[in-house]
Amino acid sequence: MGSVGIAVSRDEKTRDVVLAHVSDGLGVRYELVDHAFVATGRGRHGNWSGVMYALVRDRSTGELLMDLYLHLRARETQFRSSEVVIKAVSETSGPVEHCGVPMRMLNALSDPANDWAAQWRRNAEKWHERRKAAHAxxxxxxxxxxxxxxxxxxxxxxxxxxxxxxxxxxxxxxxxxxxxxxxxxxxxxxxxxxxxxxxx
Incomplete structure (x- = not known):
């Protein structure tokens, strides 16, 4: 999937821009039920700096699925302008970011739509297991x-x-x-x- 760039002022917060973009783009079929922003820790290396996990309900079926919105903020210091770049992906579309998804959102999901989604959820749960093991x-x-x-x-x-x-x-x-x-x-x-x- 492609990405979209949104020009923003210096005072606008990246998370507010991403959330507004997601909310406006869902249309009448889908409803945003829950969301969480998680830093990837890789933004300094030119990669996506964060992800918004979006728990979305299909109004026609009642199913709950997970969409992901990878994002970064690109700054052009010469003109003091900024652009928020957003890439929308889904748990069903193959290997994508899975770190830090809140368990409340994982537990709320309907049955996975395909094998990619099932694997994504296993990876997300394993992330929590390994984090717990590190604390222990x-x-x-x-x-x-x-x-x-x-x-x-x-x-x-x-x-x-x-x-x-x-x-x-x-x-x-x-x-x-x-x-x-x-x-x-x-x-x-x-x-x-x-x-x-x-x-x-």
Whole structure:
């Protein structure tokens, strides 16, 4: 699907622009029941900076489905103008953003319309499961499915100090508090037992 760009003033908020665009575009067949804005954490790299999850009711069938509106704000500093770019997609259209969808919205959905929608919902639920596992891992040693480098030391083993801080027993990193990458837990993690942690 294509995207649309909307010229905005400096004072207009991106979320207000996206919500107004979505509400105006639903027409008479669909009704916006619930929505949530979630930052993707990738906007600084030229990708979509946020997504609006929209729980939509088909008035003709009563079914509840999920639409997604990826968005970013492009600023032209020379002329002090801005443009909000919005791309509409659906849970039924293939692999799309699924991080941070509120469970209240997932639980309200009708049966999935196709396999893509079913997979999208499984991915969205798995995201919550992995986030919960990361919270439970605070104070424990974990192995990540990838390595991170700090001060030229590369390792996949960390003690989780908090959701955004690590510590390490590596000789080159002992005593340091390390900044954890955003959403470091999304790829999964393995919690080590006390004995396993002591021998690594």
């Amino acid at each position: 891992a605070v104070g424990k040693t974990v192995r990540l499915p990838y390595s991170l480098s700090y001060r030229e030391v590369s390792t996949d083993l960390f003690t989780v100090v908090s959701m955004n801080r690590f510590a390490s027993n590596d000789p080159g990193l002992v005593g340091l508090t390390l900044r954890a990458p955003a959403r470091w837990w999304e790829a999964g993690l393995e919690v080590l037992t006390h004995d396993e942690a002591a021998t690594t």
